[in-house]
Amino acid sequence: MSDKVELLQGTLDLIVLRALSTMGPQHAYGLAARLEQVAEHPLMLNQGTLYPALVRLEQKGWIKGAWQRTESNREAKYYSITRAGSRALEKQAERWRRLAGLVDKLLLNES
Amino acid sequence: MRRFFHRLLNAFRDERSDAEAAREIAAHLALLEDDYRRRGMSPDEARLAARRAMGSVAHAQDLHRDARTYVWIDDAGRDVAHGLRSLRRTPGFTAIAVITLALGIGANTAIFSVISAVLLRPLPYRDAGRLVQVFAPLPNLPGGASFPRSARSLRQTPFDALRTGTRTLEFVAGYILTSATLTGRGDAVRLSGVQTTATLFPLLGVPPLLGRAFDASEESAGADAVVVLSYDVWRRFFNSDPAVIGRVTAFDGRGRTIVGVMPEGFAYPDAFAQYWVPHVPPGPDARLSFALATIGRLRSGVSRQSAESEVNNLRLLGDAPQAGRFDVMGMQDDLVEPVKPALLILAGAVGLVLLIACVNVASLLLARTAARDHEMAVRRALGASPGRLVRQLLTESAVLSAIGGLVGTALAFGAIALLHTLAATLPRRDLGPGVSLPRLGEIQLDVSVMLFTFVVALLTGLLCGLLPAWRHARSGEADRLRERAASPRVRGTLVVAEIAMAMVLLIGGTLLIRSFMNLAGQDLGYDAARVLTFQAMPQQTTGPAARAFAEQLVERVESLPGVSAAGYANNLPLVQQSFGRDVSPQPYDRQRPRPPFPGLHAVSPRMIQALGLRIIEGRTFSGGETGRDEALVTRAFARSGFFDGPAIGRRIYGGSHSWEVVGILEDVKQFRLDQHGGSEFYIVDFVPAPPGLGGTYFAIRGDGDPVALVSSVRSIVRELDAAATMDNVATMDQIVSNAMSRPRLYAVLLGIFAGVAMILAAIGIYGVLSSLVAHRTREIGIRMALGAQRAQVVTLVLRHTTVLTVFGVAAGVAGAAALSRYLEGLLFGLTPLDVATFAGVVVLFVAVATLASYIPARRATRVDPLVALRTE
Numbered sequence: 009m010s011d012k013v014e015l016l017q018g019t020l021d022l023i024v025l026r027a028l029s030t031m032g033p034q035h036a037y038g039l040a041a042r043l044e045q046v047a048e049h050p051l052m053l054n055q056g057t058l059y060p061a062l063v064r065l066e067q068k069g070w071i072k073g074a075w076q077r078t079e080s081n082r083e084a085k086y087y088s089i090t091r092a093g094s095r096a097l098e099k100q101a102e103r104w105r106r107l108a109g110l111v112d113k114l115l116l117n118e119s
Numbered sequence: 120m121r122r123f124f125h126r127l128l129n130a131f132r133d134e135r136s137d138a139e140a141a142r143e144i145a146a147h148l149a150l151l152e153d154d155y156r157r158r159g160m161s162p163d164e165a166r167l168a169a170r171r172a173m174g175s176v177a178h179a180q181d182l183h184r185d186a187r188t189y190v191w192i193d194d195a196g197r198d199v200a201h202g203l204r205s206l207r208r209t210p211g212f213t214a215i216a217v218i219t220l221a222l223g224i225g226a227n228t229a230i231f232s233v234i235s236a237v238l239l240r241p242l243p244y245r246d247a248g249r250l251v252q253v254f255a256p257l258p259n260l261p262g263g264a265s266f267p268r269s270a271r272s273l274r275q276t277p278f279d280a281l282r283t284g285t286r287t288l289e290f291v292a293g294y295i296l297t298s299a300t301l302t303g304r305g306d307a308v309r310l311s312g313v314q315t316t317a318t319l320f321p322l323l324g325v326p327p328l329l330g331r332a333f334d335a336s337e338e339s340a341g342a343d344a345v346v347v348l349s350y351d352v353w354r355r356f357f358n359s360d361p362a363v364i365g366r367v368t369a370f371d372g373r374g375r376t377i378v379g380v381m382p383e384g385f386a387y388p389d390a391f392a393q394y395w396v397p398h399v400p401p402g403p404d405a406r407l408s409f410a411l412a413t414i415g416r417l418r419s420g421v422s423r424q425s426a427e428s429e430v431n432n433l434r435l436l437g438d439a440p441q442a443g444r445f446d447v448m449g450m451q452d453d454l455v456e457p458v459k460p461a462l463l464i465l466a467g468a469v470g471l472v473l474l475i476a477c478v479n480v481a482s483l484l485l486a487r488t489a490a491r492d493h494e495m496a497v498r499r500a501l502g503a504s505p506g507r508l509v510r511q512l513l514t515e516s517a518v519l520s521a522i523g524g525l526v527g528t529a530l531a532f533g534a535i536a537l538l539h540t541l542a543a544t545l546p547r548r549d550l551g552p553g554v555s556l557p558r559l560g561e562i563q564l565d566v567s568v569m570l571f572t573f574v575v576a577l578l579t580g581l582l583c584g585l586l587p588a589w590r591h592a593r594s595g596e597a598d599r600l601r602e603r604a605a606s607p608r609v610r611g612t613l614v615v616a617e618i619a620m621a622m623v624l625l626i627g628g629t630l631l632i633r634s635f636m637n638l639a640g641q642d643l644g645y646d647a648a649r650v651l652t653f654q655a656m657p658q659q660t661t662g663p664a665a666r667a668f669a670e671q672l673v674e675r676v677e678s679l680p681g682v683s684a685a686g687y688a689n690n691l692p693l694v695q696q697s698f699g700r701d702v703s704p705q706p707y708d709r710q711r712p713r714p715p716f717p718g719l720h721a722v723s724p725r726m727i728q729a730l731g732l733r734i735i736e737g738r739t740f741s742g743g744e745t746g747r748d749e750a751l752v753t754r755a756f757a758r759s760g761f762f763d764g765p766a767i768g769r770r771i772y773g774g775s776h777s778w779e780v781v782g783i784l785e786d787v788k789q790f791r792l793d794q795h796g797g798s799e800f801y802i803v804d805f806v807p808a809p810p811g812l813g814g815t816y817f818a819i820r821g822d823g824d825p826v827a828l829v830s831s832v833r834s835i836v837r838e839l840d841a842a843a844t845m846d847n848v849a850t851m852d853q854i855v856s857n858a859m860s861r862p863r864l865y866a867v868l869l870g871i872f873a874g875v876a877m878i879l880a881a882i883g884i885y886g887v888l889s890s891l892v893a894h895r896t897r898e899i900g901i902r903m904a905l906g907a908q909r910a911q912v913v914t915l916v917l918r919h920t921t922v923l924t925v926f927g928v929a930a931g932v933a934g935a936a937a938l939s940r941y942l943e944g945l946l947f948g949l950t951p952l953d954v955a956t957f958a959g960v961v962v963l964f965v966a967v968a969t970l971a972s973y974i975p976a977r978r979a980t981r982v983d984p985l986v987a988l989r990t991e
Contacts, residue, residue, distance in 0.1 A: 036143065037150040059143075080153050084146040 020061045021070075022104055025097040028071060028089040035076075035084035036062060062087060070096050198514035206518065212487060213519070215882065216480045220523025220579060222875050223476030225530030226469040227575055230868075232535055232568045234462055236561040242451050243384065245324025246416070250450040251288075251423060253281065253413040253430060256443040271446075272410035275400050277435035281413065284433045287426040289418045290322035293411030294388060295398065296548060298813050299370040300656060300844050304356040309656060309813060309844040310370075311548050312394040313387070319395070322416050323387060329353075330364040330379035337397045346375040347395040350383040370396070372658065388412065390560070391548040414450065423447055454557050461865050461945055468627065468872045471620045473579065475876050478620075479883045480583040482613045484516060486890045488587040509588040516584025517577070524576030528564070531572070535562060541864050545857045547847050549654075549813055551695035555860040610887045611919075614880075615927040621873075621880035622931020622964055623938055628866075628873030629956045630942055630949065635866040637948030638859055644753075644787035644796055645692055646731025650851035651825035652691055653832070656814030658842040666805040668839055669815050673723055675835045676819055681828065685819045686726025689719075689806040692789055692851075693858045694816065702773035702800075704762050717756055717798035718789060721806040727751065727784075729818040730851070732801075737767045737782030746803045750778035754786045756798040771800065778802050792858050793947045813847060825850055865945060877967060884971040888920055892975045896982055904984035913976045920972035927968075928961055935960075 027042055028034060034042065040058055065071045070093035073085045089097070148169050155165035206213040241247040254271040273281065273293065282291045294315035301308050313319075320332035333345050346368070348357070357363045367374045375396065386392050398411070417426055427447035435445070448456075455462075488495070495508055539562070542555040556562075586609070657668040669687045676685040702717065724740040735754065740746040750771055757766040757780075766780045778800075786796030808814045821828055829848055836845045849857075856863075892899070899912055907915075939951035949956070 035146070035150070037147045037154075041154075059140075078150065080150075082146060082149045082153065084150060085143050 019104070020057060021065060022097070022100045024058075024061055024065060025070060025089060025093055025100070028087060029094060029097055033074075033076075033086040033088040035078070035086050037084065039087070065093070068096075069093075195510075195514060198511045199518055201511065202515035202518040205515070209487070212483060216483055216519050217523050217526055219476045219479050219879060219882070220520050220576075220583075221526035221530055222879070223469075223473035224520070224524050224527030224572060224576055224579060225534060226472050226527075226872060226875070228527060228531035228564070228568060228572045229534035229538065230462075230465050230469045231571045232531065232564055233538065233556065233562050234466060235565075235567055235571070236563065237556060237558050238455055238459060238462060240561065242454070243325075244387075247451065248449070249417040249419070250323070251415050251417060251426060252448050252450050252453045253291075253415055254446040254448065255410075256436075256445060273413045273435070274410050276437075278411050278413060279400075280433060280435045281430065284435075285415070285426075285429065287418060287421045287429045288415035290318045290416045291413065292316045292319040292322045292415070293398065293413045294319060295409045295411060296388075297396070298548075299394075300372070300658075300842070301352075301356065302369045302372065302842055304368070307658075307842045307844050308356070309654075309846045310352065310393040311391040312396060313392050314396055314398040316398050316411075319387070319414075322414065325382065325385055325387075327379035328382040329361060330377070332379055333395075333397050338399060340399050340402070342397070342399075344370075344373060344375040345378045345397065346370060347379040347381060348377060349381055349393045350385065352393045353380045370394075371660070389548060391546065415447075423449060458556055458861070460941070461861075464627075464941055464945075465865070465868055465872075468624055468869055471624055472872050472876050472879075473575070475617050475620050475879045475883075477579055477582045478613045478617045479879050479886070480516070480519065481586045482610050482883060482886060484512075484583060484587045485590065485610060485613075486886065488512060488590070512588040513581065513584040516587075517580035520576045520580030520583060523579070524572055527576070528569070528572055531564060535564065538562065538864075538868075541867055542860060544860050545847075545849055545853060547849075549694050549847065550854065550857055551693075554858060555864065610890075611923055614883050614887050614923050615930065617880045617883045618924060618927025618964065618968065619930035619934055621876040622928060622960060623934045624869070624873040624876040625964070626931070626935035626956060626960045627939060627942060628869040629960055630939060630946060630951065630953060631862070631866040631869045633953070633956060634946045634949055635859070635862045638792050638862055641788075641792070641948075642785070643692070643792075643855065644732065644785045645851070646733075647851040647855045649821045649823070649825050650730065651819045651821060651828055651832070651848070652851055652854065653817055653845055653848040654808075654814040655817060655836055655843055655845045656808065657840045660814075661807040665807045665815075668843065669723070669805055669817075671839055672817065672835060673725070675839075676817075676828075676832055677725070679828065679831055679835075681822050683820045683822055684725045684728035685817065686723040686729040687805070687815050687817050688722040688726050689808070689816070691816045691818065691854070692730070692787055693792075693854050695790065702771050704769065704771065706772050706777075717752075717759075717761075717800050720799060720801040721804035722801055723805075724803050726818060727801070729820045731820065732787065733785040734782045735785050737780075739782055740803050741781075748778055749781045749803065751782045751784050751801040752780055753784050753796055753799045755796050756800055757783050759798050761798070792855070793862075814844065818851070862945070862947070877964075880964075881967050881971040884920060884923070884968050885974065887923075888916065888972045888975040889978075891919060892916060892979045895979075899979050899982045900984040900986070903982060909980040912980050912982075916976040916979050917969075917972055920968060924965060924968040928964055931964070932957060932961065 023043065024039060027039055031042065036058060062071070062073070066073055066087075070090060071087045072090050073087045075083055076086045078084050151169040152162075152165045155168045156162060160168060242250065244250060253273065255273050255277065257271060278291075278293050281288075285291060292315060294313050296311070297314045298309055298311045301310050317333050317335045317338060320326070326332075327347060328350065330347075332347055336342060337345050348363070353359060353363065363377050363380070365376065365378075367376050369375075381395075415426070417423065427445065430445045430447055499505070499508060539559065542559050544550070544555045590609070655668075655672060657665055659665055659668075673685045673687055676682055724742060724746050727734075727739050732751075734751070737751075739751065740749050752766055752771075762769045766783060769780050770777045771780065784799075784801070787799055788794070788796055789799055790797075805815075819825060819828060819832070833845055836843050899915070902915075903912065935957070936952060943951050
């Protein structure tokens with residue numbers, strides 16, 4: 009449990025947007041699987057956090073969902089990033105980098 | 120912003136989105152299952168593993184929904200549903216709470232509908248806030264201070280001076296109430312009308328429905344006679360025919376051209392106005408002239424005060440000595456002034472009833488939530504936030520008060536119907552306008568009243584739910600996991616407050632009821648039972664023909680079977696027309712000061728018997744011609760100091776006439792039931808009704824029900840003069856009852872409210888004691904097991920209520936003593952601190968409280984010690 013990273017509030021949106029923008033349309037399951045793969049430490053992520061995030065992003069108009077068939081011929085809702093989503097991603101990523109840099113600096117100075 | 124709408128929308132489109140979410144979650148499960156199978160699990164294993172990994176599907180769906188919508192809207196819906204369900208589970212509690220709230224809210228709705236229609240809504244005229252009434256100073260006469268405001272009209276000269284001199288009033292209009300016989304449209308009928316200056320219509324800003332109003336050129340004696348009809352007359356006597364404009368019709372035998380018809384509902388200055396004719400100023404040699412009731416419209420931006428000081432500076436009365444100042448009053452203020460204090464008192468009373476209802480329901484809810492402490496504790500332990508629980512409790516009480524509000528609105532419908540019945544008065548102008556509520560016809564449940572009810576119900580719900588909710592929010596978790604009784608102290612305080620408020624209402628209601636009984640039970644000076652009265656007007660309104668008509672009518676009516684006496688007079692008791700006469704105890708002498716102005720009654724000799732006026736000294740009129748030189752005076756007249764010494768045998772001089780006093784009558788309630796009888800004297804004479812007033816009054820004393828005589832009297836009238844009118848038929852009892860409408864209305868309403876308050880308080884006491892006994896069952900059982908007697912147990916329980924009752928009664932008496940002085944103006948024959956009333960109500964309340972606590976106390980004595988000990 010201790011090696012799992014708890015997600016910081018608001019970072020999940022950024023991660024989802026980023027994943028969709030690099031990988032193209034994905035369904036929720038694929039997104040979850042992908043997020044588990046990329047992390048060095050597995051993210052503590054379940055449907056309880058992923059789905060509300062998807063709903064939130066869709067309502068903001070940053071992603072768009074559409075029902076499609078998977079390769080295994082299952083139906084799934086594929087999400088893709090919208091133009092507004094890409095713009096938001098840029099802004100959010102910039103903000104995040106600045107914040108992360110600040111936190112890094114502070115942590116270094118403290119130790 | 121976009122998200123806000125989505126969520127709001129989603130709160131209401133729940134089902135479709137739920138299905139969508141379920142589909143997405145199912146897809147997710149399927150993909151997970153595929154994945155597990157690829158890793159080599161059997162299909163069944165894969166399904167199970169997928170489900171495990173996914174966690175609770177329902178939980179996921181919930182989270183999905185929470186993100187999608189505003190949770191609280193959803194929760195509110197669930198709370199309402201939950202509230203309704205739990206209310207249905209306890210029908211007894213729900214019924215009592217709903218009825219209690221319905222009574223409180225219904226009473227408030229009904230009284231607010233009155234206040235809204237009478238006090239708040241502007242009069243139905245253009246810019247009604249700028250309309251004012253102008254009153255002349257009181258006539259400089261003895262007893263002038265008690266004159267009604269209608270006696271403060273302006274004579275023609277000051278009226279004209281005001282009209283030309285004023286700068287603050289944009290329009291000035293004057294009017295005189297009148298009446299006339301309409302002939303040629305079926306049976307002859309007496310209509311009530313208004314003689315007015317042409318300025319009345321532009322002043323009020325109400326245009327005619329048809330045709331035109333008259334103009335200033337028609338206000339002269341030589342001009343064509345014209346008339347404007349009310350909508351009602353146009354409908355009833357002219358079949359709503361638009362072609363009436365320009366037609367000539369006969370008013371008092373004189374042809375008048377109909378120039379206009381006013382719209383429906385227009386009834387200025389009173390509800391009886393059926394037509395309007397131009398006021399033609401009397402010539403300098405006119406024998407009879409009436410004063411003009413005067414109204415005006417303030418110029419915009421001019422205040423009532425500045426108009427008043429201007430009117431007083433215009434020297435309208437010339438150099439004549441003035442007894443006071445001119446008053447300029449807002450038209451609506453003037454109209455509602457006599458009822459405003461009482462309406463505000465009633466509003467306060469229903470406010471108290473609602474508060475009592477709230478206290479009762481809060482107390483019930485408190486007992487109920489106490490019983491649900493365990494449920495709440497469990498819910499909280501499972502993760503419900505305190506705010507969430509408070510919200511749920513408040514929702515429940517809001518649901519209760521919403522239902523209460525609905526039932527209350529239905530009650531208010533009934534109450535308003537009752538009000539219309541109670542406040543209804545005989546539709547006659549001569550009995551005085553406004554003996555009841557002004558604007559009665561406008562009282563109804565309209566949008567503003569409904570809005571008021573809605574707000575009241577909402578606040579009531581909050582108020583009732585606040586106490587139980589607050590208790591829950593405050594108490595710690597540990598507290599609530601223990602089973603804990605509703606704090607007896609909180610509920611005790613509620614009961615004390617309830618008793619005190621109910622006491623205040625009951626004392627107020629009792630004061631009004633006893634005052635009404637004083638009013639109704641007093642000696643009127645005449646015998647009102649079995650007397651029929653009416654007005655009749657022959658075609659020839661004056662001269663010997665009019666007199667002969669009256670004489671013959673009385674003679675023929677007296678010969679009818681079942682009639683014991685009949686007579687005519689120029690007025691009747693409680694008819695608001697006074698005929699004063701300048702008289703003196705010696706032949707006219709310019710040097711001597713004028714004595715008080717006694718009321719003159721010109722009657723036929725048998726009128727004394729017909730009305731049942733009581734002779735307390737001397738005798739009644741002798742028959743025949745000698746009776747014409749005799750007078751009867753009232754006791755007040757005889758004692759007024761008019762004569763020095765006894766009155767019998769003395770003479771009264773008036774003009775060229777004199778009358779010998781042969782008898783003294785008991786004092787008569789002539790104008791108002793709540794005033795002492797004044798100086799009145801009766802002579803045998805026929806005074807023709809002045810043109811414009813309804814006609815000669817007749818009274819018939821029957822042996823049985825006088826109403827049975829109406830049709831035979833009517834046919835006699837018709838036989839004597841086919842064009843004569845007979846109207847305002849009423850028994851004397853009806854007239855007396857009519858004069859009491861307002862005090863009766865107040866007494867009945869406040870009485871009902873007080874009764875409701877008392878019942879609610881009794882329920883409150885009962886409820887508190889019942890739950891107290893229920894909670895102390897174990898203790899009582901132990902006491903009984905240890906040998907306590909029944910009497911001791913009863914004492915134990917009653918001691919609690921006795922303390923509450925004593926506190927409540929003491930607070931109630933103090934409150935009533937402080938508040939009852941506001942009733943002073945409404946009371947007759949007793950003071951606001953009437954000891955008997957206070958004592959009676961205290962005794963009654965103690966009795967009610969004892970009764971309400973006796974039932975639970977008795978139940979306590981039935982406790983079986985074994986059963987009681989086993990309840991834990």
